[in-house]
Amino acid sequence: MFQKELLTNGIRIVTEEIPYVNSVSIGIWVKIGSRYENLVNNGISHFIEHMLFKGTKERSAKQIANSIDKIGGQLNAFTTKECTCFYAKVLDTHFDIALDVLSDMFFNSNFSDEDIEKERRVIIEEINMYEDSPEDLVHDLFSQVVWSGNALGMSILGTEESLEQIGREQIVNYFNENYIPQNIVISVVGNFKHKDIVKKIKECFDKAEHRDNGTAHIIMPRFEPEYIYKNKVTEQVHLCMGFKGVDIKSEAYYPMLILNNVFGGAASSRLFQKIREDRGLAYSVFSYPSSFEDCGLFSVYAGSKPKNLKNVTELIMEEIKEIKETGITDEELYDSKEQLKGSYIIGLESTSGRMISIGKSELLLEKIYPPAEVIQKIDEVDMDSVNNIIKYIFDTESMGAAVIGSMKKNTDIRKMFR
16 A cells, blocks of 8 residues: 655655565655756756765765665666656665665765766766667657757757766756755655654655755657658667657556557567568567657667668558558457556566656656556556557658668658658
8 A cells, every 4th residue: 555745845755565575665756857957957967866876975985885785785776857766675674774875865965076077977988888879879869859959859868068068066056956855755665664664764854945946847849750860880770760659647648558569569569570570670679658747759669781771661651551540459459458467567566666666656647556546547448549549649741760870871761751
């Protein structure tokens, strides 16, 4: 059962007691990510995520890592476009250590000039590594071109140019302005007593002062049906194409997930079977949705030899045409529902999986859906709702694409989709 507490300063605590496990996972969620940045400070949220591990007034970076390593736990963080999470998973007997380390990182990080310069170089190397992974980079390139001019299309890592402009003053000011109680959710799942946990968290986080400035205003991006090609010496050509999707609060969210499973989201999907299994034209081919607070994308990825790209895109477009004309079968609808329910439930079998689920839900939706309610929403998806989302998403008059690889200089990738 989920329980929720609201501290007087505005921090929300959500918990789920699971008495039959031996671990506890705790996450500090902040409603801040690359979507709240601009061209000048792009990458600052991810930069701050790194800096919280670089040392506090009481602990060096090594001592922070060792505090959790020596008890067999896990300490990590991640930044997305809409949120940042700092988390730990430890044995239930070591919860106090995890809470102490995380709260120390959150309130007492040094943000020293020396560490900032070191970490700037580390993140630039991370960007360089990303640039060397075209199968990953092409997804960012796609969102940048179809959401051009909007922060949601910017890279989470930032750019080398934007990182060079971020110093200690910018980091400290950004942290003080945005990592504030009304933007924070603390989620805890595992073997504990709710009242005990809330008391301990309150002792650590009551010191955070409520401030009137909330999360920065966001602007919903406009989907631009644009195409971009980046020449890069690679063995494969990497394609990411797509359409407007739906937001995480939309009634069409679960029908979209059902559609994705059938179209390209699994090994049994139409795209995978046709392009990889039947034709052998690609090792990796799949579709996936990306849903945010007020918008979304539905994307398709494929990696193939340059000479096969035209054939691959033709097969993708054929499958889109087919599913628009005939929809999906009753068997596909049933199987997709079972697949979706199975993967959802399996994902909740760890305390960290559940911690992420309830923390993100409370932060972005301000509501936690019990598993039974999620299963019900999946079961309620009918053929009409799937057909409606097919018509909405697969608007071939409004689509975009990004391609990375070695192709002829004058290649017009638009022609591949006509």
